[in-house]
Every structure is written in structure tokens, then in C-alpha cells.
Amino acid sequence: MSVIVNLQLKAKEGQAPAVLEMFRNLLPGTRAYEGCHWVKAVRNLDDENVIEAVSQWNSKNHYDAYLEWRVDTGALAALAELLDAEPVFRFLPVELEY
Template structure:
């Protein structure tokens, strides 16, 4: 079943340019990963340091395999240094209405 992954985080203000550069570098590999349907990066209109990813995956298992791969490559830890606090991860099923 298709899974929507919603990831929200607060970027450190001094790290915005580095964050955007890192995302530009890694997103092509994310989008090419098996099971990835789409990835959208959004930024809150009222707080330019607040970002959310809206991702569609063929299944939660596909996303979890992808995330494990990112952990192995070290990119998750690298990007975590650019974030204030913890990112919020939520997983949704599409209702189809």
C-alpha cells in the first residue's frame, strides 16, 4: 500500500544555504531509489527555517530500506547537524477519497 511520509524539521538559521545545497545533492538519488514515487520539499511561509518533506513511497518497507541506506552512507547524520532539535517523522496511508 502506498505510504506518505511527512518529515518536518527546523533548520538552523545559519545553515539554510548548506541545507539546501545538501538536499540538491542527495534528492536525485532519493527519487531514483526503488519504491520512491515522489519527494516534495516545502518551506513554511511564516517561518523560512521550517521545512517539511512530503514523500510518497510504494510502501513503508520501501521507505525504511531507503532510510537505512541513508544511515549507512552517513548523510542522515550530516544533515542532522544542520537541524535545530529533532525531526518529526509521520507515516500515512492514502485514503483514496
């Protein structure tokens, strides 16, 4: 069963453009990672400092392997420097797809 992963981020005031620039550099590698169907970066209409990465994966295990790779490369530590709060990860199993 595939899974939608919703990574919710709260950028420090004025750092949202830097987070999006980091995503511009990182997300092509995310999309190319084994098990990733697609990935999108979105912003909250009511709070420009809230940025989310939404992606679909073959399984949570595929995402976990990807996340471990990102931790090992230092990308998550660099991203954390731009954030005002801990990232929130939501894992949503796909029950129906049309």
C-alpha cells in the first residue's frame, strides 16, 4: 500500500525563501529516490512561513530509507537551522485511488 507523506515546516521569520530554495535543490533528488512517485512543495495561504512537502511513496519503509539518506547527507540539519519549530511528519496510507 502506498503512503502519502506530509512534512510540515514552520520557517523562521524571513526564512521561507531560503527553505524554498533549499527545496529547489533537494526535491529533484527526492523525486529520483527509489520508491518516490511524486513530491510537491506547497505554502500555507494564511501563513507564508508554513511550508509543506507532500509526497507519495511505495511504502513507509521506502520513505524511511530516503529520510535516513537525507540525515546522513546533512540536509536535515541544514534545514533545521531555518526552522522555528520541529518538523511534523504525517504518514497517510492511501486507501482509495482513482
